Amino acid sequence: MAPQSDAQLAYERLLLQLPTTEAQRLTRAGTPLKASQAFSYITSGYTENLSAIKKDGLFAQHADDAVVLRDLPLHSTCEHHLLPFFGYCHIAYLPAGQVLALSRINRLLKMYSRRLQLQERLSAEIADGLLEMCGAHAVAVVTEARHLCMELRADGSCGATAKCTALRGETSSARALLSLL
Numbered sequence: 001m002a003p004q005s006d007a008q009l010a011y012e013r014l015l016l017q018l019p020t021t022e023a024q025r026l027t028r029a030g031t032p033l034k035a036s037q038a039f040s041y042i043t044s045g046y047t048e049n050l051s052a053i054k055k056d057g058l059f060a061q062h063a064d065d066a067v068v069l070r071d072l073p074l075h076s077t078c079e080h081h082l083l084p085f086f087g088y089c090h091i092a093y094l095p096a097g098q099v100l101a102l103s104r105i106n107r108l109l110k111m112y113s114r115r116l117q118l119q120e121r122l123s124a125e126i127a128d129g130l131l132e133m134c135g136a137h138a139v140a141v142v143t144e145a146r147h148l149c150m151e152l153r154a155d156g157s158c159g160a161t162a163k164c165t166a167l168r169g170e171t172s173s174a175r176a177l178l179s180l181l
């Protein structure tokens, strides 16, 4: 008999908590493999890095006007409960001589979202990453998300949205950017 994978063993421990007939039915579903493939995908952001995202994505731009991206879809995974949180991310920055391709900003969001996260840290990492890549005068990031770890556990917070902000660079400029989000 082939040795059992860690995913199979973990799943079997989980099934021990269920009624026997239910556990027998679920054993045949191929779930350990599917779950471990899904987990690999939602943590695939660990294989990305800022320099790969930045590569060939910066362009000179001498008018230092604000760049604003609103309503970027956000899907990430709570590091405490391994359950999704999802919503939107809004990003604004004031360039300092160069801009980053808009698609790279979305890739930055995806890289940090596809890791085990706290919404607070996700917001901060996006702001820090953008600042590091393009050296902006100021950056503002706002995330708004619903957390299934709160909602599924029925503590009365269904539909509640958590909002986090991260401001970087010149304080007054960052605050002005925040007002655009």
Ligand SMILES: [Zn+2]
Binding pocket: 078, 079, 080, 081, 082, 083, 147, 149, 150
């Ligand atoms: Zn959680």
